Amino acid sequence: MTSDFGAVRENLFSASHGAIADWTAFPWHRDRTNRIQAHKVHSSQAIAIDVFGTLKMSTDRDRIFDAIAERAGVAPGGPWAITLEWTDTNRLLGEPRPTQVDALAVGSKSALVIECKFTEPGGQCSQTTALSSGERQCNGSYADQINPRNGVRAHCALTGKGIRYWEYIPEVFKLDPGADHTPCPFKGDAYQWMRNAVLAAAIGKHRNLEAVAIAAFADHPGFPTAQKVKRGLVDPGYTGRAAVTPISYQQIIAIARQVGIDEELWNRLSAWVDHKIAKAASVHSRKSAIQLREAPGF
Structure with missing residues (x-):
């Protein structure tokens, strides 16, 4: 050490x-x-x-x-x-x-x-990563869907887990939380910057x-x-x-x-x-x- x-x-x-x-x-x-x-x-x-x-x-x-x-x-x-x-x-x-x-x-x-x-890029959301079963907790869009891991229905798999990003996103990013967004506005490394903005x-x-x-x-x-x-x-x-x-x-x-x-x-x-x-x-x-x-x- x-x-x-x-x-x-x-x-x-x-x-x-x-x-x-x-x-x-x-x-x-x-x-x-x-x-x-x-x-x-x-x-x-x-x-x-x-x-x-x-x-x-x-x-x-x-x-x-x-x-x-x-x-x-x-x-x-x-x-x-x-x-x-x-x-x-x-x-x-x-x-x-x-x-x-x-x-x-x-x-x-x-x-x-x-x-x-x-030298590194921003971090990405893990919810679209395939599980061991081959299923994904999110289909890559902000849209009504069911998370196959926990059975919770939500537009965002993270919202379904009680994570509050979408409580702040509408004001910070001027997005309608009731509308579908395909693909998710925060795909790729935009995810990390969204997290910092809502924090x-x-x-x-x-x-x-x-x-x-x-x-x-x-x-x-x-x-x-x-x-x-x-x-x-x-x-x-x-x-x-x-x-x-x-x-x-x-x-x-x-x-x-x-x-x-x-x-x-x-x-x-x-x-x-x-x-x-x-x-x-x-x-x-x-x-x-x-x-x-x-x-x-x-």
């Missing part, structure tokens, strides 16, 4: 280290062998800590989050409190396992629900704050989320305004340079992040090439 933490520290920007109060208790992302993954150059958790851990510890924190809030269309106003790997212990969405987001920033007027991506709405209601979801991503042409941002994280036809505001790590650091005072810190963080993105892009490119060569019919 000690050797794990040594490798992790080397892969984290030094100014972010203080954001982790207890390195043993921190909810590190782990692989199937329980090994901490933040030592890897392409670790999404590591680059999130690089940036948001540094912001958390910086004396420029309030100025920077005020600027990010304004960019996302919610009210600025500190002091801002930043929690890395925040867990919804209130289970505001009724999920059986509490939602965990990469960072939550809470000011005096607004909250920012921050999901971070590096933000739930937090805003619970805390009486303005709230919005932020997609923090590494902007590189070879990375899936960066590509998705250019097409739209969620179909803009489903919402009156952007339900999720994408801001790249590079843009966040540019904001820090513009409004912050500690120019030397942000220049160092910029160089660190740029170097990490370049290294991760090289690894990602090699893996993609290997997968292509091994694909059937190549």
Whole structure:
């Protein structure tokens, strides 16, 4: 374990280290062998800590989050409190396992629900995955159907399990919950961004704050989320305004340079992040090439 933490520290920007109060208790992302993954150059958790851990510890924190809030269309106003790997212990969405987001920033007027991506795409809904029986709990549409696993009739298999996404979706995405939608508006990785958007709405209601979801991503042409941002994280036809505001790590650091005072810190963080993105892009490119060569019919 000690050797794990040594490798992790080397892969984290030094100014972010203080954001982790207890390195043993921190909810590190782990692989199937329980090994901490933040030592890897392409670790999404590591680059999130690089940036948001540094912001958390910086004396420029309030100025920077005020600027990010304004960019996302919610009210600025500190002091801002930043929690890395925040867990919804209130289970505001009724999920059986509490939602965990990469960072939550809470000011005096607004909250920012921050999901971070590096070289990976967004997560997808599991309800359309085939069961061992070959059946699927959802047919891929938002339409009246019966879940073969539990026998519950609902438009959404998750609603049938008591999960409250569709209590917030109508307002956030301007969708009629009584109408059929074929295919589901949140197929593919739009599902994860929907979850973050409705979680933000739930937090805003619970805390009486303005709230919005932020997609923090590494902007590189070879990375899936960066590509998705250019097409739209969620179909803009489903919402009156952007339900999720994408801001790249590079843009966040540019904001820090513009409004912050500690120019030397942000220049160092910029160089660190740029170097990490370049290294991760090289690894990602090699893996993609290997997968292509091994694909059937190549």
